[in-house]
Amino acid sequence: xxxxxxxxxxxxxxxxxxxxxxxxxxxxxxxxxxxxxxxxxxxxxxxxxxxxxxxxxxxxxxxxxxxxxxxxxxxxxxxxxxxxxxxxxxxxxxxxxxxxxxxxxxxxxxxxxxxxxxxxxxxxxxxxxxxxxxxxxxxxxxxxxxxxxxxxxxxxxxxxxxxxxxxxxxxxxxxxxxxxxxxxxxxx
Numbered sequence: 001x002x003x004x005x006x007x008x009x010x011x012x013x014x015x016x017x018x019x020x021x022x023x024x025x026x027x028x029x030x031x032x033x034x035x036x037x038x039x040x041x042x043x044x045x046x047x048x049x050x051x052x053x054x055x056x057x058x059x060x061x062x063x064x065x066x067x068x069x070x071x072x073x074x075x076x077x078x079x080x081x082x083x084x085x086x087x088x089x090x091x092x093x094x095x096x097x098x099x100x101x102x103x104x105x106x107x108x109x110x111x112x113x114x115x116x117x118x119x120x121x122x123x124x125x126x127x128x129x130x131x132x133x134x135x136x137x138x139x140x141x142x143x144x145x146x147x148x149x150x151x152x153x154x155x156x157x158x159x160x161x162x163x164x165x166x167x168x169x170x171x172x173x174x175x176x177x178x179x180x181x182x183x184x185x186x187x188x
Contacts, residue, residue, distance in 0.1 A: 003030035005050035027070035040067035078136035
């Protein structure tokens, strides 16, 4: 799927409508040949316009845009550099996945839809500060060599990726739904 400003903004708004983020938390990006188009930092998705998006090179250097890129741009850049199957990335701050990250180190495949869509169990990365290269490197290290197209960041949220913006958003939805199922089935 082609990466367009309109598609990226629509995905970010849909992420908010689904309750996977609050306010301007979370972020979305996609590859455009040898560049990355990413949402800006601290801007409400429903006020966002194409001119607000930021274009980065594959090393994370800002090429264009009137705003600064998401504070998690390093996470996006590093995943694109290590996972050739990533053409789009959605990063949510969803409640059930965040809660799950506080009680376990992995979300097991609970449903057929998760197996089909996400590709495997979803690891929970240990907590490191948001927006850091340490977080980006840790995420990329964990995602290398596993079939999962998602990672839960402890105390933070979900990173899902796919061949398109729609794929990446669906993967985040599947992780959130399965995190909810996991938590509902645990003894109290």
